[in-house]
Amino acid sequence: MTPATFEETINLQAFTDFDACYRLRPQALMQFMQDVATHHADIHHVGRDFNTAPRLGWVIVKFHGEFTSYPTQIEQLTLATEFRGYHGVWVRRDFTLSSHGPILGRATSLWTLLNMEERKIVSPAQTLPYPWMNKINPRPDDLVFLNPVAFTDPDLTTSITASFDDLDLHQHVNNTLYLSWALRPLPEDFRRQYALKVIDIIFKKEITAQTQIISEIKFLHPQQTMHRLVDPQGTVFAFVQCLWQ
Numbered sequence: 001m002t003p004a005t006f007e008e009t010i011n012l013q014a015f016t017d018f019d020a021c022y023r024l025r026p027q028a029l030m031q032f033m034q035d036v037a038t039h040h041a042d043i044h045h046v047g048r049d050f051n052t053a054p055r056l057g058w059v060i061v062k063f064h065g066e067f068t069s070y071p072t073q074i075e076q077l078t079l080a081t082e083f084r085g086y087h088g089v090w091v092r093r094d095f096t097l098s099s100h101g102p103i104l105g106r107a108t109s110l111w112t113l114l115n116m117e118e119r120k121i122v123s124p125a126q127t128l129p130y131p132w133m134n135k136i137n138p139r140p141d142d143l144v145f146l147n148p149v150a151f152t153d154p155d156l157t158t159s160i161t162a163s164f165d166d167l168d169l170h171q172h173v174n175n176t177l178y179l180s181w182a183l184r185p186l187p188e189d190f191r192r193q194y195a196l197k198v199i200d201i202i203f204k205k206e207i208t209a210q211t212q213i214i215s216e217i218k219f220l221h222p223q224q225t226m227h228r229l230v231d232p233q234g235t236v237f238a239f240v241q242c243l244w245q
Contacts, residue, residue, distance in 0.1 A: 005081070007078065007080040007081070010078075012074060019191075021191075030063075030179055034174075034176055036081050040081055057113075057116045057170055058114075059112055060109055061110045061111060061112055064199070065095075065199040067245075070105070076099055077097060079096070082094045086133060086135060092110055092136050093109050095108070110145075148241065156185035156217040159212065161211070162211045162212075172207055178229060179201060182229060183227070185217050201240050202240075203238050211231060225241070225244070
């Protein structure tokens with residue numbers, strides 16, 4: 001294992017990590033990947049305890065995941081992550097999900113480094129001049145981010161108000177909640193019938209406490225959904241696109 005790679009096996013809890021169909025909850029999925037990325041960054045002192053000033057923090061910008069078999073009725077989940085490098089102000093991190101050997105899915109993500117006091121983007125390459133901080137080298141099997149599909153007439157909507165319990169140490173709603181909020185308007189029978197096959201998220205804007213969010217869904221096809229998280233004024237906080245199997 002190189003400094004750019006890290007692996008962790010998680011013991012899953014039946015009544016907290018899984019939904020009513022014994023599938024891994026979307027929020028748990030996102031939380032575990034965030035935790036593994038944080039643990040990897042902590043090892044190199046670029047996680048929760050930056051040895052730099054001012055205070056810095058990683059902010060996710062895009063996420064894309066594809067599943068050959070969505071995690072269902074398993075006792076352990078092994079997450080392998082790789083720091084792929086940077087391009088401009090963006091940093092790429094990949095994930096592989098498996099359970100006792102077989103690969104269940106792969107994911108990739110783009111992050112940026114933020115001055116948390118001024119809320120300004122800083123250059124990872126200039127701020128963190130580590131030997132493994134290299135430019136991204138593209139690979140033939142790299143996952144590809146999707147483009148959001150515009151829509152004006154949602155098929156389903158639900159209102160959500162961000163509360164104190166949704167906030168993290170950066171004083172905004174943690175990114176692990178965006179996906180579950182985006183899926184919330186879906187009917188129960190749809191969620192019971194289908195499992196996630198592809199997830200694509202574009203994080204546009206942070207959500208703070210007491211912000212009213214409208215979760216909107218448009219069915220592009222019977223097993224393809226486009227989602228938006230917006231406020232009543234139309235400000236977009238995230239685009240989410242899902243394929244179901």
